[in-house]
Amino acid sequence: MNEYPTIEKVINDARARIEVTKAEIDEARKRRTAIVAALKKEFVGSRHYFNGSVAHGDALTPLTDVDLGVVIPNPGGVYGPGNRGLVNCRSAPPPPSDAN
Known part of the structure; x- marks a missing residue:
């Protein structure tokens, strides 16, 4: 008789193949924080929210x-x-001149 894996094992194996590592999440959060810092510097008084x-x-x-x-x-x-x-x-390049 064939032994089949449990549903729990199948789900855990599938999750292990598609989940990101803690290091990837940490790096993503670090970069996200840097983006927010740059936006707050450019747009003083702005507020942010995280989603996704x-x-x-x-x-x-x-x-x-x-x-x-x-x-x-x-x-x-x-x-x-x-x-x-x-x-x-402030950090944008100058607008193109209208040479027409």
Whole structure:
């Protein structure tokens, strides 16, 4: 008679093949923190929130991204639809000249 693995073993084996390592999660969180620091420096007074698989603790391999949101204060209406976007940021390259 054939011996079949238990459902628990099948699930644990499958999970082991697709889950990310602690080192991968730690690196992703480190990079996510660096991104937030850069955004806060650029957009003073902004706030952020984490979402996605790294935040939820259910990331799978290969881990290729992190998800986060940023709420940017916009009292002067500088950002948003119809505005120049990154041109207004301190670290953005200068806008192209209209040579027409």
